[in-house]
Structures are given as C-alpha cells and as structure tokens.
Amino acid sequence: MIRTDQGHVVRALTIAGSDSGGGAGIQADLKTMHQFQVYGMSVLTSLTAQNTNGVQGIYEVTPEFVRLQLESVYTDLGIDVVKTGMLVNTKIIHTVASFLREIDIEKVVVDPVMVAKGGTPLLRQESVEILKDELLPLAMVITPNVVEAEELCGYSIRDFEDCHRAAIDIAALGPRAVIVKGGHMPPDWIKDAPNLVVDLVYVGGEFTYFASERVDTYKTHGTGCTFSSAITSMLARGASILESVGMAKAFIYEAVKRAKTWDVGAGHGPTDQSAPIPARFEPMSSAFYVFRNGRWNEESR
Numbered sequence: 001m002i003r004t005d006q007g008h009v010v011r012a013l014t015i016a017g018s019d020s021g022g023g024a025g026i027q028a029d030l031k032t033m034h035q036f037q038v039y040g041m042s043v044l045t046s047l048t049a050q051n052t053n054g055v056q057g058i059y060e061v062t063p064e065f066v067r068l069q070l071e072s073v074y075t076d077l078g079i080d081v082v083k084t085g086m087l088v089n090t091k092i093i094h095t096v097a098s099f100l101r102e103i104d105i106e107k108v109v110v111d112p113v114m115v116a117k118g119g120t121p122l123l124r125q126e127s128v129e130i131l132k133d134e135l136l137p138l139a140m141v142i143t144p145n146v147v148e149a150e151e152l153c154g155y156s157i158r159d160f161e162d163c164h165r166a167a168i169d170i171a172a173l174g175p176r177a178v179i180v181k182g183g184h185m186p187p188d189w190i191k192d193a194p195n196l197v198v199d200l201v202y203v204g205g206e207f208t209y210f211a212s213e214r215v216d217t218y219k220t221h222g223t224g225c226t227f228s229s230a231i232t233s234m235l236a237r238g239a240s241i242l243e244s245v246g247m248a249k250a251f252i253y254e255a256v257k258r259a260k261t262w263d264v265g266a267g268h269g270p271t272d273q274s275a276p277i278p279a280r281f282e283p284m285s286s287a288f289y290v291f292r293n294g295r296w297n298e299e300s301r
C-alpha cells in the first residue's frame, strides 16, 4: 500500500451501493482502489440484487445506518479522500452531505450515478435537485456521463459543443473540476476521429481532453465506477486533478480492452480492474491527449 508523506497508509472511502454481481458499485470501487495500492473502505447506501443482465431489486439502507457506518470509519481509520456513487434517495444525500461538511474534507469525488446501463433508476428523480444543492458544492471533482450531465444542467446535450457549455454550467454549482465522460457520445460528435472516446475535463477555466480508442464491446458494466475510483485513488496518492484523470482514463481503457474477451456473465460483462496501471505522465492544461499503444501522446485538433 502507498503511504503519504506523513508515513500513513493512503485511505480512500467509497460511499455507494453494492452490486451483487461484483462489476459496479462498491465492489468495482474497492477492486480499483486495491489495484492502485490505496486502502479502500466502504459505506453502503443500498444493496442491489444485480448481475450482468440487469438490476433485479434494490434494498435501501436507512440514513441512520449510513451515518453509523460513516462514523465507524472516520473515528477509527481516518479518511484521506471520499468518493460517492449510488446515493439512492434524498435522505441519504442529506446524511452524506452533512457528514462531509462536518469533517471538512477537501478531496471529494462525486460520481452522480443516476441510471444503471440497463435502464433501472439508481437515484430517485426528485433527489437530483438535492444532489445539486447539497453535494455539488462539496465536490472537488464530478464525473457525469452525458445523460447525467443533462440532468444536472437541465437541458439536452446535442453535440460536443454542448458538452463544453454543460461543463461550465455544472462547475458553477460548486465542483472545482467537471469531467463529461464520452462513453455515451455518438461517434460523429468528435470530428475526424469517430473511433475515439473522449472525456472532456473543465478545470481552472480551461478544457483538457483525454481520448482513447473506443473498444468495440458491450462489456462496459462498471466503467463509470472504475473510472471515478481510479481518479479518487490518484488524488489520494497526491496527484493533481489532470494527472489523476489521465491515469484513470488510461486505466479504464486497458480494463475495458481486457474485458472484451472474457466470459464473466451472459450480459453486459464487467470491466477488468486487474489491468495494469499506466506509467505516470504530467499533463498540461488545454491539450488533447490520446492514449495509444500504452503511451500518452499530445495531439493538435
């Protein structure tokens, strides 16, 4: 396990739902944190009966028990960085936000999980506003996909230009960095490069782009959870926001590529978090980076 400059093991907490199939949620988060050699801890907001075919049921943990788990972790183990995933309902968002305000933690990554890949809602519709009002002001980084970005900014996103506008508007709600993920973007949104999947990062008033080849597969269960946990782990290790996103993007590409041919489950198979962690790189802002042949390259666009 990695240690901080002060000599203690780096501790990351995920506050999210359980995926019984092990591909997304808490399970994906802990596997990713372990791969990045960060000590992972978990507070469960909900249990899902879930597999690669879909979600068969959801059991919501009470807000009181969520609070108890948070206190158990904080009072004994301590927390360097927090990531939130599936938060299910308004009361749990409120409980989590109150706790984060109390402990005054700087590194908070919010993955605004709303809908499972198969279409099952993982957050109640009426809870989106409270997510915006209470949690977003506490976030250092937020990682919406295009559908979640539409919910947060309140208008439909029709092209890559709209993604930029949405990122600026979501940043105005509080997060220091907004990452609009490209998994759901139609191929023709990225001019001249329809085979790339591009994540757009807005931080410090500038846009930086992280791209990789789009792996031709439907086995992308848990990509969002894995990606945000990789960012969380890198932030916990002391990396900058851009460096963390770059490492996470390269990692998720390898994890999806490896999963393309494996036989875990009959449906939307999970990503493979045993993929290698890429070599360190120092991104500059406002650049377009493409991860090719295991290396980052800066490209003009």
Ligand SMILES: Nc1ncnc2c1ncn2[C@@H]1O[C@H](COP(=O)(O)OP(=O)(O)O)[C@@H](O)[C@H]1O
Pocket (backbone or CB within 6 Å): 144, 145, 146, 181, 182, 183, 184, 197, 198, 199, 212, 213, 214, 215, 216, 217, 220, 222, 223, 224, 225, 227, 249, 252, 253, 256
């Ligand atoms: N087919 C793919 N090939 C390579 N990377 C992908 C692919 N699909 C998604 N990704 C990456 O996985 C991460 C999650 O993306 P996305 O699918 O948009 O989010 P979510 O899982 O929240 O819906 C992003 O970094 C995205 O670029």
Ligand SMILES: Cc1ncc(COP(=O)(O)O)c(N)n1
Pocket (backbone or CB within 6 Å): 016, 017, 018, 019, 024, 025, 026, 048, 050, 085, 086, 113, 115, 116, 117, 122, 220, 221, 222, 223, 224, 225, 226
């Ligand atoms: C418990 C839980 N949390 C999150 C997701 C979203 O998964 P994805 O990362 O594929 O968007 C999920 N399906 N289940």
